[in-house]
Amino acid sequence: MERLVTAHEMQQFDAYTINKVGLLSLVLMERAALACLTQLEQQSINLRHVAVCCGYGNNGGDGIAIARLLKLRNIDVTLYLIGDPTRSTAEVVKQLNIAKAYHVPIMTTLPNDLSQYDVLIDALFGVGLSRDIDGDFAAMIHTINQSGAFVMSVDMPSGISADTGQILGVAVKADMTVALAYKKLGLVLYPGAQYAGKVMLADIGIYANPSQASYYSYLPCDLAEKLPKRADYANKGTFGKVLVIAGSNHMSGAAYFSAKAAYRTGSGLVHIYTPHANRDILSTQLPEALISTYQPDHIDTSKLSELIQWANVIVVGPGMGVSAATQQILTQLLAMADQPIIIDADGLNVLAQDLTLLDKHRGPIFVTPHLGEMARLLNTNIKGIASHLVASAMQFSQHHQVTCILKDTRTVITSADNCAVYINQSGNNGMATGGSGDVLTGILAGLIAQGIDLDIAAPVSVYLHGLAGDHAAKKHGQYAMLASDIIEHLSDVMTQYT
Numbered sequence: 001m002e003r004l005v006t007a008h009e010m011q012q013f014d015a016y017t018i019n020k021v022g023l024l025s026l027v028l029m030e031r032a033a034l035a036c037l038t039q040l041e042q043q044s045i046n047l048r049h050v051a052v053c054c055g056y057g058n059n060g061g062d063g064i065a066i067a068r069l070l071k072l073r074n075i076d077v078t079l080y081l082i083g084d085p086t087r088s089t090a091e092v093v094k095q096l097n098i099a100k101a102y103h104v105p106i107m108t109t110l111p112n113d114l115s116q117y118d119v120l121i122d123a124l125f126g127v128g129l130s131r132d133i134d135g136d137f138a139a140m141i142h143t144i145n146q147s148g149a150f151v152m153s154v155d156m157p158s159g160i161s162a163d164t165g166q167i168l169g170v171a172v173k174a175d176m177t178v179a180l181a182y183k184k185l186g187l188v189l190y191p192g193a194q195y196a197g198k199v200m201l202a203d204i205g206i207y208a209n210p211s212q213a214s215y216y217s218y219l220p221c222d223l224a225e226k227l228p229k230r231a232d233y234a235n236k237g238t239f240g241k242v243l244v245i246a247g248s249n250h251m252s253g254a255a256y257f258s259a260k261a262a263y264r265t266g267s268g269l270v271h272i273y274t275p276h277a278n279r280d281i282l283s284t285q286l287p288e289a290l291i292s293t294y295q296p297d298h299i300d301t302s303k304l305s306e307l308i309q310w311a312n313v314i315v316v317g318p319g320m321g322v323s324a325a326t327q328q329i330l331t332q333l334l335a336m337a338d339q340p341i342i343i344d345a346d347g348l349n350v351l352a353q354d355l356t357l358l359d360k361h362r363g364p365i366f367v368t369p370h371l372g373e374m375a376r377l378l379n380t381n382i383k384g385i386a387s388h389l390v391a392s393a394m395q396f397s398q399h400h401q402v403t404c405i406l407k408d409t410r411t412v413i414t415s416a417d418n419c420a421v422y423i424n425q426s427g428n429n430g431m432a433t434g435g436s437g438d439v440l441t442g443i444l445a446g447l448i449a450q451g452i453d454l455d456i457a458a459p460v461s462v463y464l465h466g467l468a469g470d471h472a473a474k475k476h477g478q479y480a481m482l483a484s485d486i487i488e489h490l491s492d493v494m495t496q497y498t
């Protein structure tokens with residue numbers, strides 16, 4: 001598991017380490033500077049002419065220490081100090097005195113051009129960035145971005161919010177970022193992840209207290225431990241029963257993807273409930289599935305009740321269309337079922353018309369909106385959701401007491417109690433393809449059917465889905481891969497990592 005932190009958490013950890021543990025601030029800074037230098041030396045780049053661009057906060061303090069270490073290695077280095085010197089932190093004052101003692105060349109005027117340097121070190125702002133950048137700082141960042149030099153950012157690319165990954169006015173486009181102590185959310189969330197370039201983590205002696213992480217991602221080594229264990233003595237009932245309510249007249253793809261993914265993830269039985277017109281194609285495509293059908297203009301409520309009683313977990317919504325039938329099925333389901341329900345796609349679009357439906361359900365609910373669906377659920381626009389992924393998912397989870405899987409390049413998962421937020425880092429752009437979301441609902445249902453702990457069901461499913469997508473991309477390439485390739489590569493991932 002990889003712990004991710006907000007700016008506020010990082011500031012608390014810094015303060016704790018300095019004030020309670022007793023490590024000197026200058027010691028941490030020295031370790032930060034040494035770690036950055038080590039990373040730089042490990043890159044195959046020219047280190048002949050280097051400029052270090054610093055502000056007067058402690059991120060600048062790190063930069064000043066780096067400039068001094070470079071000077072002591074006889075590298076041609078110039079230190080550019082930008083901003084208001086009266087705002088210098090105590091550490092910056094000390095670092096500047098040390099740098100002067102070692103005759104580091106210092107410039108306090110804005111350069112027009114930095115293209116004469118091989119490497120630029122960005123130490124303008126770290127986790128202390130608190131508002132949009134303008135004036136001299138903005139001019140400096142434009143000059144850095146136009147230089148053509150290799151750019152290494154210290155802790156954060158200056159201009160990227162450590163909490164949201166959003167650009168505050170303007171931001172440094174780094175080739176590499178050395179994250180000090182922990183990765184900040186903004187290095188993982190987009191567009192910050194793109195601005196950061198390659199992210200290297202540096203241990204500088206700051207350790208969070210071991211209480212549960214507020215934000216985390218999974219790593220490949222987590223999968224074996226998290227996937228549900230399979231009993232040797234088993235029958236098809238042992239691995240759970242998934243009900244997939246999906247598809248609309250002559251639109252059977254979503255039901256197929258979801259049901260097949262549930263089977264490929266290991267569930268024992270999958271039953272598809274779909275309009276009558278889809279029966280023949282689905283029974284040909286997926287003979288392993290049980291199939292029951294309905295006439296969209298006349299839902300047989302007693303048949304639906306029977307299926308609800310049969311299932312351990314229910315998927316509802318993929319490919320159903322926003323229709324009276326979807327509305328009727330969802331309403332009955334939420335009123336009757338007490339097992340976990342996964343609501344996706346048109347199930348969410350119908351839900352957005354009447355969110356009080358959620359109040360009726362007694363069991364756990366998982367919603368899997370993409371940005372557009374989330375915008376409808378929260379009655380806002382996609383831009384607002386995209387720039388505040390974590391806050392949007394948290395708001396919905398808390399308000400409606402559901403697990404929210406907000407799907408984006410970095411899918412964010414929040415739970416009703418909002419104890420910990422999961423941010424997914426597996427997957428690739430080849431997964432932005434029709435059917436990929438249906439596959440995810442099937443994986444999630446498949447794992448729940450097999451008894452995975454409900455607290456980790458969503459993160460494990462999303463992580464697994466992404467890894468299978470990465471395997472599919474390796475084989476077919478990101479351009480060509482299909483949702484069905486994600487399903488086909490589930491087996492590689494589940495055998496490789498377990």
Ligand SMILES: NC(=O)C1=CN([C@@H]2O[C@H](COP(=O)(O)OP(=O)(O)OC[C@H]3O[C@@H](n4cnc5c(N)ncnc54)[C@H](O)[C@@H]3O)[C@@H](O)[C@H]2O)[C@@H](O)CC1
Nearest residue numbers: 014025028057058059125126127128129130131132133155
């Ligand atoms: N002693 C410590 O606390 C340590 C701090 N470290 C470094 O210090 C950084 C955090 O230092 P700080 O908290 O001093 O913060 P920063 O150095 O990130 O910057 C904060 C300063 O910038 C100003 N500011 C914020 N947004 C601005 C904007 N848009 N335009 C102009 N000025 C703006 C603030 O008022 C403040 O003066 C970390 O990212 C890390 O690089 C590390 O050296 C480890 C130890």
Ligand SMILES: [K+]
Nearest residue numbers: 122125154156
């Ligand atoms: K920086």
